[in-house]
Amino acid sequence: MRLLRMSNNTLANEVLLSVENTLRSSPFDFQGARIITGQDEGAYGWITINYLLNNFVQDSSVLNLLPNFRKVETSGALDLGGASTQITFVSNEDIESQDNSLHFRLYGKNYNVYTHSFLCYGKDQALRQQLVKNLPSTENSTIFDPCFNSGYRRNSSISELYSSPCVSEYSTLDGPINFEIKGTGNYHLCKANVQSIFNRTHCPYSQCSFNGVFQPVLQGKFGAFSAFYFVMDFLKLTQEKATLDEVKERIQQHCSRPWDEVKTEFPKIKVKYLSEYCFSGAYIITLLELGYGFNADNWKDISFLGKISGSDAGWTLGYMLNLTNMIPAELPPSPPLSHGVYVGLMVFFSIFLVFIMLTCWLGHRKPRCLQKGII
Numbered sequence: 001m002r003l004l005r006m007s008n009n010t011l012a013n014e015v016l017l018s019v020e021n022t023l024r025s026s027p028f029d030f031q032g033a034r035i036i037t038g039q040d041e042g043a044y045g046w047i048t049i050n051y052l053l054n055n056f057v058q059d060s061s062v063l064n065l066l067p068n069f070r071k072v073e074t075s076g077a078l079d080l081g082g083a084s085t086q087i088t089f090v091s092n093e094d095i096e097s098q099d100n101s102l103h104f105r106l107y108g109k110n111y112n113v114y115t116h117s118f119l120c121y122g123k124d125q126a127l128r129q130q131l132v133k134n135l136p137s138t139e140n141s142t143i144f145d146p147c148f149n150s151g152y153r154r155n156s157s158i159s160e161l162y163s164s165p166c167v168s169e170y171s172t173l174d175g176p177i178n179f180e181i182k183g184t185g186n187y188h189l190c191k192a193n194v195q196s197i198f199n200r201t202h203c204p205y206s207q208c209s210f211n212g213v214f215q216p217v218l219q220g221k222f223g224a225f226s227a228f229y230f231v232m233d234f235l236k237l238t239q240e241k242a243t244l245d246e247v248k249e250r251i252q253q254h255c256s257r258p259w260d261e262v263k264t265e266f267p268k269i270k271v272k273y274l275s276e277y278c279f280s281g282a283y284i285i286t287l288l289e290l291g292y293g294f295n296a297d298n299w300k301d302i303s304f305l306g307k308i309s310g311s312d313a314g315w316t317l318g319y320m321l322n323l324t325n326m327i328p329a330e331l332p333p334s335p336p337l338s339h340g341v342y343v344g345l346m347v348f349f350s351i352f353l354v355f356i357m358l359t360c361w362l363g364h365r366k367p368r369c370l371q372k373g374i375i
């Protein structure tokens with residue numbers, strides 16, 4: 001919707017109107033429809049996963065009683081959509097750019113959060129950018145693309161390719177109107193093509209991710225969801241903790257498989273998704289490594305998450321939690337003792353009381369022989 005608004009604002013408003021009309025006639029308490037910002041998308045995704053992972057709830061009475069109790073840290077959020085991608089995490093460093101800085105007070109604790117949303121770096125728009133940046137200069141109607149499995153073919157047109165605002169600046173009238181993309185299935189060449197959409201030459205801050213965007217040093221664990229999960233799940237890389245090299249090896253193997261073989265093995269997966277797993281795998285590695293700065297050492301800090309406790313990881317739950325004030329800024333007043341400690345103390349004092357009474361009774365009781373007058 002953010003892209004549509006850029007290319008055709010009237011159409012974007014018509015979509016919103018249609019959504020409004022439909023939801024107004026539903027039994028829900030409809031409060032309006034709007035296009036959220038990329039920053040909101042990052043923030044709500046971060047709230048969702050930390051809420052579902054129980055990272056916000058810190059029972060202060062338990063914390064006081066157990067000196068070695070590990071303080072719950074939040075997890076960073078990595079979201080990959082079709083049009084945009086977001087990175088959000090708590091940072092102890094100075095956030096040099098205001099646009100990337102968020103402050104939350106949740107359950108009585110302050111969080112300084114870094115977030116950035118890269119529009120045009122969702123996996124569909126990144127594929128489009130990659131194609132445009134690597135178009136051959138010749139007027140050939142066949143384009144060989146290493147990011148598709150060998151034997152794969154797809155028809156496209158210049159008007160379709162340049163229809164997105166992410167690439168319209170490169171639009172050219174040269175070249176064929178219609179063309180065919182033919183896969184050559186080469187992971188290393190694909191990765192080189194993908195790298196061309198990341199600009200790391202300028203940085204107006206002390207440190208950047210890419211395209212001149214500020215990013216502090218990566219901090220803590222990360223949960224990666226949406227398309228990060230869909231793609232890694234297909235490649236069977238979500239359950240086991242594979243090293244970065246093993247992950248690259250798995251994607252390389254997939255890219256080198258002939259398309260016929262892939263299609264026969266996975267007849268039920270949508271052709272659009274299936275045909276793009278080689279590109280998507282190479283893109284995810286490049287985004288995480290070259291873009292955000294993950295490496296062989298901190299790769300283990302990333303978990304690929306589909307559902308957490310039965311709920312989808314994504315921005316929508318976080319949005320709802322915020323709108324309905326389900327996460328209060330302050331901790332609800334807690335009793336001085338936790339329930340467990342209270343019950344424990346009650347049992348202890350009851351036993352102690354019985355013990356005292358028993359001791360008194362035994363101490364004041366006359367021996368039986370004395371009672372009967374026998375010495």
Ligand SMILES: Nc1ncnc2c1ncn2[C@@H]1O[C@H](COP(=O)(O)OP(=O)(O)OP(=O)(O)O)[C@@H](O)[C@H]1O
Nearest residue numbers: 080081082083084085122123124226227230231273
């Ligand atoms: N099973 C799957 N395998 C591969 N890709 C998938 C699968 N299911 C969905 N996708 C793709 O993953 C991407 C992310 O989907 P999602 O619905 O999270 O994002 P979106 O709403 O399109 O993103 P954005 O926030 O950028 O608009 C989309 O490009 C979607 O087509």
